[in-house]
Each structure stands twice: as C-alpha cells, then as structure tokens.
Amino acid sequence: MITRDKRKRGKDAGFTVVEMALATTMLMVGIMAISAATLRMHQLGRQNRERTIAHNAMTQMGERLNSASAIAALTPSTWADTVIGAYSEGGTIGNLFSVTGLSPIDGQEKPGAIEFITDETLTDKELGVAMGMPRDLNGDGDATDTDVSETVQLLPATITISWAVRGADMSIKHPLFLMGY
Helix, strand or coil, X not given: CCCHHHHHHHHHCCCCHHHHHHHHHHHHHHHHHHHHHHHHHHHHHHHHHHHHHHHHXXXXXXXXXXXXXHHHCXXXXXXXXXXXXXXXCCCCCCCEECCCCCCECCCCCCCEEEEECCCCCCCHHHHCCCCCCCCCCCCCCCCCXXXXXXXXXXXXXXXXXXXXXXXXXXXXXXXXXXXXX
C-alpha cells in the first residue's frame, strides 16, 4: 500500500538530472542547426548579391561596347580600329574595368576585362565560350585569317568578370558580337 508521503513525493517530483541533460542536449542541437542554416542563408544571399552586381556590370559594359560600335560605324573605314583601339589593352578606355562592390582576384588589377577576338581560326573550345567559332569575320569567304583587325565586319568580344569571395574565386564570361555596318 502506498502511503500518503510516497504519493505526495511522486506527484511533486521534478525532472531527473539525466532528463535535464537530455533535454538540454536536444535544445542545443536544435539551436546549432538553426544557426548553421542562418549562416548558410547569409552566405548564399551575399553570393547572389555579388553575382547580380557582376551581371549588371557585364550588361552595362556590353551596352557601352554596342554604343561605341554604333558611333564608330558612322565611319566604316575606321570602325574596327576605333572600337578595338579604345577598348583594348593600352587603349584610351582600356580593356580592364572596375566593378563597384566586387574585389579583384589576387594578382588582377580590376575585376572586369574585355577581349576582342580577331583570329578567325580560334574555336569555341579555345575561347572557353560558345560563339560559333571559327567564323568568317571579315567577309572574305573563308575563316582562315589569323588577324582580321583591319578588315573585320563582325567583331566577337568577351566580357569577363572575376572577383574574390571568401575561400574561392568567382568568374563569369559573356560573349557578344559587334557589327561594323
């Protein structure tokens, strides 16, 4: 028979130390999982923000190149020289450009770079981007010229943006064609 003291003790009894330790452990595991998920969401948000900045910068540079091409096309005889001369290495504008909000990869001066392709014999594999190359760029009926900078009518270019992220380097590359007519 249960005495009154034993019933009272059973009713008023609290959690044991083992039960408290188990509950605390489960709570800590849950908090750590939520913390890890939150940290990862912030990292993904930062990566998405940086990728958006890079894509916007790439679009702006593509528009600038198309605008420069349209203006230079007013003088067809010097179109290629004008565009390539302005946006190539050592040109008045240069082939490198800054992107606000992105840090260049170690060893690079700026995150953005423009490259003009004046060799008709290069392939997409060699360029690292799908452009349908090799291709007749100067309209002479073949795609065998290695330098068409003087006579090019269809000027392929690539815009590359490479930036440093904690623990990794990111890069995106976009091909485009400029027309001299």
